[in-house]
Amino acid sequence: MVTKDGTTGAAASPVSAAEVAAPAEAGGLGFSHRQIMITMSGLVIxxxxxxxxxxxxxPALPTIVGELGGLDHLAWxxxxxxxxxxxxTPIWGKLGDLYGRRIIFISSVVIFLVGSVLCGMSQxxxxLIAFRAIQGLGAGGLMVGVMSIIGEMIPPRDRSKYQGLMMAVMPVAMIGGPLIGGFITDNLDWRWAFxxxxxxxxxxxxxxxITLGKLPKGAGKARIDWLGSALLTVWITALVLITSWGxxxxxxxxxxxxxLAALTVVAFVAFIVVQRRAAEPIMPLRVFNSLNFNLAGGLAFISGFAMFGAIGFLPQFQQxxxxxxxxNSGLLLAPMMVSAMIVxxxxxxxxxxxxxxxxxxxxxxxxxxxxxxxxATxxxxxxxxxxxxxxxxxxxxxxxxxxxSTLIAQNSIELRDMxxxxxxxxxxRNMGSSLGISLLGAVYVNHLTDSLVGAGVKDISTSATSMTPQSLRALPEAARHIFQQAVTDGVTALFMWGAVVAAVGIVIAVFIRQVPLRGGPAAAIKEAELVEASA
Known part of the structure; x- marks a missing residue:
């Protein structure tokens, strides 16, 4: 008996041949390799x-703050x-299911560009904070849109080699970004950063x-789960505020x-209740019925936590x-980006x-x-x-x-829920990034200030929050060494906690089951046998 995640077992719920065959249609939209590569060029951009x-x-933020003021609100x-x-992110994904990937993805690009223009016009x-939120709204659609379009165009068996191309974007962004931002700040107006x-x-x-016209248009008749969307926004916002302010x-x-903690719990429980009852839930709970999907989600959380923790705080140590x-601290991230791309x-x-x-x-x-x-050493x-x-x-x-982790997640769901x-x-993954930045940031600040207290530094707030690499170099050697040791203590502490979280990921990865990827020879034979047996 075949289960919904592709495994066998008498105790599992059976799946009809039609249900098994339907997901295999993912990626069977008639795109040639040439069409896929042309489309990928737009998705990569x-x-x-x-x-x-x-x-x-x-790199432009110090100049922006100096011109606009409001240092206290910089983190926002x-x-x-x-x-x-x-x-x-989940809202964009569901809208794509309902109304088609093409129009929803293009809408997210437009919103992102509008937000960029508004940010450049900020007074x-x-x-700036409000317009950055508009930019982020569009960015959520960019990320999920790219992966969903790839998931709809290409079968899982072939999808991995195309998704791997997306990793080539990371070195360009992580290395080229600081260089471009620094050049713009030094030679042009900071507004050109947007x-x-x-x-x-x-x-x-x-x-x-031009290239996404062959994607399904979507039903376009279903109602949007506005209540679920509102509750999702409330509990996520409250949770991020806890980790940012706590x-x-x-x-x-x-x-x-x-x-905020009480609001998070109440809104989350209400969100689950609404998702169970909504005709078209913004985050269908059925996608969590697959063990592999849940395990892949755990790995996505941990990858976001680890990656942004490293990228966010390594420059502190480097500078x-x-x-x-x-x-140069951006350039020094090159070994991480290049090895990630190659693997x-x-x-x-x-x-x-x-x-x-x-x-x-x-x-x-x-x-x-x-x-x-x-x-951590x-x-x-x-x-x-x-x-x-x-x-x-x-x-x-x-x-x-x-x-x-994305491939495993997509292989565990049906096309209608892509x-x-x-x-x-x-x-x-985004939640892992957000919590990683805020929680590891708290670890860093606490250990840094504790180290300064232990060294007998009097004005902790001024020393820790107002120090820049330039001002550090102007200090006497003894004072400079004290601050460098404090930074090292903070960075190594956050990496040790990051290693503990990553170790949990090893356990999660071990429990992932090797389910045949749809679109491969073995999967096609099994699906053909099931269809023939049911006839």
Whole structure:
């Protein structure tokens, strides 16, 4: 007896031949390799837009804050973007299921570009934060749209080699972003850090409008689950605020944090109830019936947690302790990005050729755990070469994990839920990123300030929050060493906690089952036998 996730067993719920055959149609839309590659060019540019934006903006932020004011609200320039992107991801995915990928994806690109223009026109920090949220709203649709379109165009057996191409975008974004952002800030107006999205966005719109016409249009008659969308927004926002404000702006036991915690729980429970009853839920709970889907979601969460934890805080160590510039710290991430790209592309080809994928997430989580544990051993004398070796190991682990977790998730759901399922998986990765940044950031700040207190530094707030690499170099050698040691203590502590989280991922990866990928020879034979037996 065949179960819905492709395994066999007498105790599992049976699936009819029609139900088994239907998901195999995913990717059977008549796209030739040439058409797929042309379409992929537009999708790669869209993914580049989503990834490149933050990397370009980061070097410009000191100049932006200096011109617009509002240093106290600086964190919200990033938080507003991430929050809007995370909240909107599952909504975009479901809209794609209902109304078709093409129009929904193009709409997300337009919203992202409108947000970019508005950000460039901002006159104060309040406007910039609001417009960054609009940008994030569009970015959520870019990410889930790309993966959903690939999932609809290409069968899982062939999908991995195309998804691996997306990893090539990461080195371009992570390395090129700071260089472009630094050049714009130094030679042009900071507003061009946002306007630079326009030419890339126009190319994406033209290519996708022309090439995505063969995708299903969607029913277009179903009602949107507005109540579910609202509840989803409430509990995610409350949760992100807890992790952003807890222990920093408010004490963990304060009325504000406890109130947000209560709001998170109540809104989440209400969201689950609504999803069970809605005719077209924004996040269909049936996608979580597959064990493999849930395990892949756990891996997506951990990959987001580990990747953004590393990328977010490594520059602190590189700039304050190793003495690199802001632009060069972006270049020093190259070993991680290049190894991630190589392993992702190689792993995608291997999966496409053999149909076997279980070894990749296991190896990926092991490598991530090892690399984070190695980062936790760094001291003030660690060279850029050794940290580069650790980054290469981390990148190899990410390359084996990120696209594989998406592939496993998509192989575990039916075509009708491709957008919602991909959105749920991307949502979990974004949540991992958001929580990783905020929780590991709290660990970093606490250990840094504790180290300064232990060293007898009097004005902790001024020393910790107002220090820049330039001002650090102006300090006496003894004071400079104290601060560098404090930064090292904070960074190594957060990496140790990151290694603990990554180790949980190893356990999750071990329990993933090797289910045949739809579109491969073995899957086609089994489906043909089931159809013949049912006739």
């Amino acid at each position: 869209a993914m580049l837009l989503a990834m490149l934006d933050n990397m370009i903006v980061a 320039v990033a938080t507003g973007y991430i929050l809007a992107s995370t909240v909107s 104060d920090m309040t406007q 306007y630079v999205n326009l030419p890339l966005g126009v190319v994406t719109l033209v290519v996708c409008w 222990g920093v702006q408010y004490d963990w036991g304060s009325a504000q944090i406890l109130g 304050f302790v190793q003495g690199t510039s802001a632009t 992702s592309l190689g792993g995608g080809l291997l999966i496409s050729k053999t149909g076997h994928y279980k070894a990749l997430p296991i190896a990926g989580t092991v490598l991530i755990t090892i690399s984070l544990a190695l980062f 760094m001291d003030v004398n660690t060279s850029t070469f050794m940290s580069g070796v650790y980054m290469a190991i981390l990148g190899a682990g990410m390359g084996g994990l990120m696209q594989t 957008g919602a399922g991909t959105g749920a998986s991307t949502f979990l």
